[in-house]
Amino acid sequence: MRRPLASTVLTTVIRDSIDRPSLTFWRQLGQKARVRKGGAADAVEKNRLWFVGAYAHATELYLDAYRKMGRGAFYPGWCALEDAEHAFARLEENPFIPELSVWVRQRADLVTLWQSTFPYRHFISPAMIYKRWECSICGKQSTPVDPCGHIPKRVYNGEMCFRRILEAHPREMSIVTDPVQKYSVLQLDYRYDTVQYVLDLLQGPFHPWSGEWTYKRHLHTKFADHPHDDACPCDSKLRYAECCLPTEGVRMPHFQLEVAWRPGMPSMDDIILLPRRGREEGTEDRTVRAVALRGR
Ligand SMILES: [Zn+2]
Ligand SMILES: [Zn+2]
Incomplete structure (x- = not known):
């Protein structure tokens, strides 16, 4: 009998533990997936194990946000929600394990829902023009007119593509309501009654x-x-x-x-x-x- 693939075993673990509120559990699951990815036989299995590890990590980020909000650390909680938002978005862009897509969508919606309870409406958004970067997948130094073809945030062979920026020019700072990244909140003396109200009502992070x-x-x-x-x-x-x-x-x-x-x-x-x-x-x-x- 053939041994089941590590990604299949770990996907079952995720589905059986989907609402588990333990940060440690998800951290260890992510570590396990990364170790297995190192020994995976082919690109398909490497990509699937990337997905398992990234799902575990995204869940860990969400639980971290929930814990921070629960302690009254609202701005750090907001930043962790922001990280979770991006982590779930990467999973949606690289859907290597379709059985988990419905959970990725649900968690992404949950993060958006929490974000809507925050009083922040305006953000400082720095705009940059990238002149030259190095691709993390192929190592090629690229410019806008001579790109390498790898797409940032896409996963290749179990690794996510990102760009090491070698040259960039800041263009402008603007105040926006729907920024790409939401860390730069305009001021911090806000009231968090709505977040607190929801927290008081719920009996856990996945309620x-x-x-x-x-x-x-x-x-x-x-x-x-x-x-x-x-x-x-x-x-x-x-x-x-x-x-x-x-x-x-x-x-x-x-x-x-x-x-x-x-x-x-x-x-x-x-x-x-x-x-x-x-x-x-x-x-x-x-x-x-x-x-x-x-x-x-
Ligand atoms: Zn009026
Ligand atoms: Zn490349």
Whole structure:
């Protein structure tokens, strides 16, 4: 009888342990995959073992983010989420083990969901022009007019292609809302009520949930002392009198979430409402509402 391939064995391990919340477990699985990759017979098996190792590493990054957020270290948690986002994206771009694709997609969505609970909206984005680089796969020194043909972030023979930049020119710094990398948050004195609220509700890093930002109208009586000529409390930068005042209420961000019900949690009918306090004392700003759903 032929011995099963290492990548097949390790894929089964992943599927059997998919929701395991142990950082150490995933770290060791990643190490095992890298060792096996060294002794793999062909490119197909090397690529599959790259995938196993990269999946384990991406999961480890997500668990690290969850742990950091749980300790109240929100910005480090944000950076770890960013790393996890890129790690899962690399797996989606190199789908060598199709049986795990559905999990890669789910985890990528989970990371995006967590990112949406953060208050960061604007980032500093440095733009660079690369003039000359060396390819990690073939070692060729390339320029934009004379590339080697290897595509960065694509995996060849179990190794990911990246470029060692030899010459680059910074072009500009811009403030953007959807940057390529999200580490450069504009300022750090933020409130993390939504992240904290979700953390308090969940019973672990893989507890199923979903959520989205919408809007809610808040009664004008709450803003009775807000001058009509001042900027609207909804942050539109328009005057209150020409923005929300003629409507039924002030339009404020609202995060609506659904959480899988677990023993010890309020039932589906119980709605948990968290009123958030805004910049000005006594002004309700954003709200978060959760519904716990049975059978998920
Ligand atoms: Zn190359
Ligand atoms: Zn308004």
